[in-house]
Amino acid sequence: MASGIRNVIVVGGSYVGKATALELARVIPPTHRVLLIEPHSHFNHLFVFPRFAVLPGHEHKAFIPYSSTFASVPNSSLHSVVPARVLSVQPKYVEIDREWQGSNQVPFDYLTIATGTSLVEPASMRYDDKASSAAYLKSHQDNVKRSKSIVVVGGGAVGVQMATDLKEIYPDKEITVVHSRAHLMPLYHEKMHEIIKRRFDELGVRLITGSRVVIPTNGFPKDESDFVVELTNGTKLKTDFVILATGQKPNNRLIQDLVATARDSLINPKNGFIRVKPTLQFLDSQYPNLFAVGDIADTGMHKAARPGSLQAAAVAKNIQALIEGRDPEAEISWSPPGIHMSLGLKYNIVFRNPNPAEGQNEPVVKYSDDGKEDLNVESMWTRMGVQADEPGRYHL
């Protein structure tokens, strides 16, 4: 490093990686800088993808420039967002897929992995640039608009939100959700299933539970033709468009060149997530300067942005402690899963599972009818430091 400044790298610039980079930039001394490495040219605000893949006119708002990421922190010009993908993590440097400041290798003192998971489109984008991703969402909207009957595969939050939006925007289309388990959103207390089922009945969304869709090797047609979707219970559904809202794959490949102290000490073979201590350092004690946060970390916590931001604060404190020669002592603590989700354009709920540690048996549920069509996307732009004070700014 020419300037002698030391690097603290965060890999992955989504909700949790960005939060970690900001927390770090606030607390580390000016001898160190934060490098946030992320291949997307813009922050992908994926909470809005299910809605913007159905409702036209807002798709460009889902992609927010990274230009002001560090604007609110002291010594902001020290820190950078590095537009690249990490191919390999080594104990003291990362290998990236393009040159940055004249090299494909970036050295570090501390590194945090926040690479999350990959989901099937439209819940995540295959493109790195804004124009292609916005064009993809538009083509998805067009496919939805021209179809008469849509099968949504998967009754997690993405499938449920898409199905309720679809039926509210297009009440004449047939919308069917197929879910493999008996209960929708099975991570949550069974009342969640009851609430969603009631809402599906109100809107006229058909629900099939306890059966899987047989997914053809080459995927489903998107050419406006009618075709048949087969379920593992033998049911056949005639449709002309299928939306996959299924499983997540952990983005763990970048650490596959690291030597593990013991078998399976880096990645949990049961789920593919990176094993961590309560301090979020790698469980493998050979790597006290490596951390993992957010969805990629095998914390046993609910995978969502909110618990992720608490983890971000703990990582920043621990890296600050290590830089200052102290022991890392900040630990994460468990909290019950909770979610704020839409069940149509305006109707939305906040749902939190009971916390047995506090003697609760019943979930906390709050209903409201105040949802905004664009899901208040402007507030995310503000949090990214970009004022969307006129409509044209959303095209940045």
Ligand SMILES: Cc1cc2nc3c(=O)[nH]c(=O)nc-3n(C[C@H](O)[C@H](O)[C@H](O)COP(=O)(O)OP(=O)(O)OC[C@H]3O[C@@H](n4cnc5c(N)ncnc54)[C@H](O)[C@@H]3O)c2cc1C
């Ligand atoms: C459609 C949808 C709606 C959701 N709504 C909510 C909600 O309302 N509230 C909530 O709390 N949670 C919500 N969630 C869950 C939440 O989005 C995830 O928990 C959260 O995104 C996890 O954040 P993360 O930063 O850990 O990882 P991710 O969001 O998965 O991001 C990982 C990042 O790492 C980058 N990356 C991957 N590999 C590499 C590499 N090799 N090199 C460099 N960068 C890499 C990716 O490009 C990506 O930007 C939703 C999820 C989905 C899919």
